[in-house]
Each structure stands twice: as C-alpha cells, then as structure tokens.
Amino acid sequence: MQAELARMREISRAAGPAGAAPRTEDEARLRPFARRRVALGLVFAEILRARDIRPDPARVRARLEQMAAEYESPEEFIRWHYANPEKLSEVESLVLEEKIVEDLLATAEVVDRAVGFQELLGMEPTTT
Incomplete structure (x- = not known):
C-alpha cells in the first residue's frame, strides 16, 4: 500500500502548484483511496488468475x-x-x-427485487 500511496502522492504533487510541498493532510486524504486501489488490484489479480485471463x-x-x-x-x-x-x-x-x-x-446472476426509496438513496446493504 505504501507504493500506491507514494504513486498517488506523486500524481497529486504533479497536479498541484509548482514547488508546493506535500501536506500531511494530503496523505491522510489519499490513504483510503490507496487502500481501495490496492484491494481492487488484489481482487483483479485473483480474477485474472482464477479465470486465466x-x-x-x-x-x-x-x-x-x-x-x-x-x-x-x-x-x-x-x-x-x-x-x-x-x-x-x-x-x-x-x-x-x-x-x-x-x-x-x-x-x-441478476436478481430483481423491489427496494424502498430510502434504501436506494442510502445504498444500504441488505441480504436477500
């Protein structure tokens, strides 16, 4: 995850004003995105392996x-x-x-089911 965080920091730095130093809050803000990208990468890698894609x-x-x-x-x-x-x-x-x-x-496998308006807006996970 540290490598992904460093990559995202570099992208953020390149997109920001020239010479701007990275801020501590930037790292805190980027950490959840880095964690998600790493998790998705692991899931994708497993799908590639399992399905021989x-x-x-x-x-x-x-x-x-x-x-x-x-x-x-x-x-x-x-x-x-x-x-x-x-x-x-x-x-x-x-x-x-x-x-x-x-x-x-x-x-x-697509399963149609009725959902309430609040559930749809909140995207609350339910079990069916």
Missing part, C-alpha cells in the same frame, strides 16, 4: 489505435507504446480490466 494482442492493438486517433501522428503513438514496455503494460491493464468486467457481467 490474458491480454489479447489484437484487442490491445485496437485499444491503442482508438487512443492514437486523438493524436497528430497515430502510428508514431502506437510505435512509441510498443517500444516502451511500461506504457504498453498500462494499455494491457486497461484491456484486462475491460475483459474482467465483461467476463463478470457475462457470468453474473
């Missing part, structure tokens, strides 16, 4: 092409990603997340 090269290429369409030199953008394993890994992660969601939705 791998990044599909054709789908990664299609995602890169979609992203590259926004740039002046799309082919250069694509080549740059393939030449930088870290950047390519980021796109593969996006594709894997999409695949996990698709896989879960395809196998999910």
Whole structure:
C-alpha cells in the first residue's frame, strides 16, 4: 500500500502548484483511496488468475489505435507504446480490466427485487 500511496502522492504533487510541498493532510486524504486501489488490484489479480485471463494482442492493438486517433501522428503513438514496455503494460491493464468486467457481467446472476426509496438513496446493504 505504501507504493500506491507514494504513486498517488506523486500524481497529486504533479497536479498541484509548482514547488508546493506535500501536506500531511494530503496523505491522510489519499490513504483510503490507496487502500481501495490496492484491494481492487488484489481482487483483479485473483480474477485474472482464477479465470486465466490474458491480454489479447489484437484487442490491445485496437485499444491503442482508438487512443492514437486523438493524436497528430497515430502510428508514431502506437510505435512509441510498443517500444516502451511500461506504457504498453498500462494499455494491457486497461484491456484486462475491460475483459474482467465483461467476463463478470457475462457470468453474473441478476436478481430483481423491489427496494424502498430510502434504501436506494442510502445504498444500504441488505441480504436477500
């Protein structure tokens, strides 16, 4: 979790005013988000392992092409990603997340039930 917290601090620092020192309250504010991201990463990793999901090269290429369409030199953008394993890994992660969601939705059992207005607003967990 410390690595994720450090990554989030760095992103926050880069987005803030130049030369601004990190504040203690920033870390306290970021800690729950870092904990959630780490937990989601662990859940996703287990789903990938259990369902033997791998990044599909054709789908990664299609995602890169979609992203590259926004740039002046799309082919250069694509080549740059393939030449930088870290950047390519980021796109593969996006594709894997999409695949996990698709896989879960395809196998999910949907149960309709009536809920009260207050429960809906409060999103109170109930057992059915």
